[in-house]
Amino acid sequence: MPRKKDVIIGHFSKYDAVVVGAGPAGEGAAMKLSKSGKTVAVVDLREQLGGNCTHVGxxxxxxxxxxxxxxxxxxxxxLLQKIGDWKKFTMNQVLTHAHRVIQTQVATHTRFYDRNHxxxxxxxxxxxxQHHIEVFTPEGIKRQIQFDELVIATGSRPYRPxxxxxxxxxxxxxxTILNLDYSIRKIIIYGAGVIGCEYASIFIGLNHKVDLINTQTKLLSYLDAEISDALSYHLREQGVLIRHDEQIDGLDTHDDHVVLHLKSGKKIKADAILWCNGRSGNTDGLGLDNVGLTPNSRGQVMVNERYQTEVPHIYAAGDVVGWPSLASAAYDQGRCAGSNMSGEENVKPVTDIPTGIYTIPEISCFGKTEQQLTEEKIPYEVGQSSFRHLARAQITGDTVGELKLLFHRDTLExxxxxxxxNNASEIIHIGQAIMQSQNNSLRYFVEATFNYPTMAEAYRVAALNGLNRLF
Structure with a gap:
């Protein structure tokens, strides 16, 4: 389909669609709209592309x-233990590699936008x-852009009490933790969600003392109970002190330390505190009230299954709409929004999403948990494979972990x-592909031949373990 030519009228620029935000959701929407023949503009606060995902997330x-x-x-x-005094590294020093990756990602995303005009x-x-957006540049210049349709993909930020x-x-x-520029020995992490658990495993891996404050009764309670328990056990074994069912009462800050006061009466002293308790949608000051949109108390925009807001020509995707707040899902949500805006039919919303939690080691899940299957009274059985029994894990030394398959006792679905x-977020996609195929059966993993030694072999071991439980 031929592209329309941009219409420039005085200080106005007119586009078929304007996307606010250049993160995964914004990029997904912009690319889809452009490839559908639309003229597209993207507005982003940063001078470099990639959004929060690339730069701080x-x-x-x-x-x-x-x-x-x-x-x-x-x-x-x-043989490799003498690598220098790594215990005194600051966050900035450890992030040297990350800075190089960020710049490579920025260059890659920039080419994507250039190629798609x-x-x-x-x-x-x-x-x-309803059809105009103003852009205030860092130099103080105001530019007005006219649009037919709008995509809000402004992402989210950490909630700050x-x-x-x-x-x-x-x-x-x-x-801001990525800007830590001094050495620490102990850190308090308040909030034991995904981000809190990830950073707990990172800091304990750097040989820092970690107090992980969880406002809930257990870690990541939406996970399968056995996986949640395994994470708790591993973090504690590494040295993380996990405190469940706690709430902040106050924080004293000093030049060389902080003291966290909990409502239970506990006082915890550390070199620094990392707040990881909740996120808010980036809708402040966006002017959504001018088009009749009111974000919820967490700054999120409500959408339907088409990623369409209450205003028919305005769509939203990514973290700004809430669940699941994953970069992978955000990109697909943006593409779905772009597909619907382009008039495609039967566009499937993003629903079947694998969980990827980048603790050390990783956690990844797809499908239902044992708790859900029990509540739904579905007759299921379990097949398990412990990584410590796999040759590849023994070779690499990554023997902590397991693969767990839940399947129907009668149909083997x-x-x-x-x-x-280790590599759970990669391993999960093998099973995901089979689950979403027309031949979803545990027997696939018994009948298929896997390279040896590999971590993928865990599927064969788990499948045989599960079949042996049947009678």
């Missing part, structure tokens, strides 16, 4: 995790009315896959 934190994993592996190998505007976006002073050099959130261990 997924990419730097996972690059940091990889560096820490390498350090742990070296310390585990007697998508115009990028750097500045703060403000929705003026007003009673904490985040300007203090020892108080961090998950965005795979109902859930739960993996805890």
């Amino acid at each position: 997924t990419i730097p934190s996972k690059a940091l995790r990889q560096t820490v994993s390498s350090i742990i592996r070296c310390q585990r190998d007697p 998508i115009d990028v505007f750097c500045g703060r976006a403000y929705v003026k009315d 007003q009673n904490l002073d985040f300007s203090h050099p020892r108080v961090f959130d998950s965005d 795979i109902l859930g896959i739960h993996c805890f261990g």
Whole structure:
């Protein structure tokens, strides 16, 4: 389909669609719209593309995790233990590799936009009315853009309670922790969700003392109970002190330490605190009230299964709409929004999403848990494979973890896959592909031949283990 030519009228620029936000959701929407023949503009606060995912979220934190994993592996190998005084590294030093990855990602995303003839505007976006958006550039220039349709993909940011002073050099959130530029021995992590657990495993891997404050009764309670318990056990074994059912009462900040006061009466002293308790959608100051949209109390925009807001020509995708707040899902949500805006029919919303949690080691799940199957009275059985029995895990030294398959006793249909261990986020996709195929059966893993030694062999071991439980 031929592309329409941009219409420039005085200080106005007109586009078929404007996308606010250049993260995964915004990129997914912009690419789909452009390939459908639409003229597209993207507005983003940063001068470099990629959004929060690239600059302060997924990419730097996972690059940091990889560096820490390498350090742990070296310390585990007697031949590689002498790698210098790594215990005195600051976050900035450990993030050297991450900074290189970020710049490579920025260059990659920039090429994507250039190849698809998508115009990028750097500045703060403000929705003026139903078909106009204003962009305030860092140089103080205001530019007005006219659009037929709009996509809100502004992402989210860490929630900051007003009673904490985040300007203090020892108080961090998950965005600012990447700027830690001094050595620490002990850190408090408040909030034991995905981000809190990931950073707990990173800091304990750097040989710091970690107090992980969980406001709930157990870690990541939505996971299969056995996987959640395995994570708790592993973190404790590494040295993380997990405190469940706790609530903050106050925080004292000092030049060289902080003291966290809990409502239970406990006082915890540390070199710094990392706040990881909740996120808020980036809708402040966006002007959505000018078009009749009111975000909820967490700054999120409500959408239907088409990713369409209450205003028919305005769509939203990614973290700004809430669940599941994953970069992988955000990109697909953006593409779905773009597909619906382009008039495609029977566009499937993003629902079947694997969980990827980048603790050390990783957790990844797809499908239902044992708890769900029990509540639904579905006759299921379990097949398990412990990584410590796999030759590949023994070779690499990554023997912590397991693969767990849940399947129907009668039909052998795979109902859930739960993996805890190194490369779990990669391993999960083998089972996901079989579960979503027309021949979903545990027998696939028994009848297929797997390379040896591999971690994928865990599927064959788990399947045989499960079949042996049947009678």
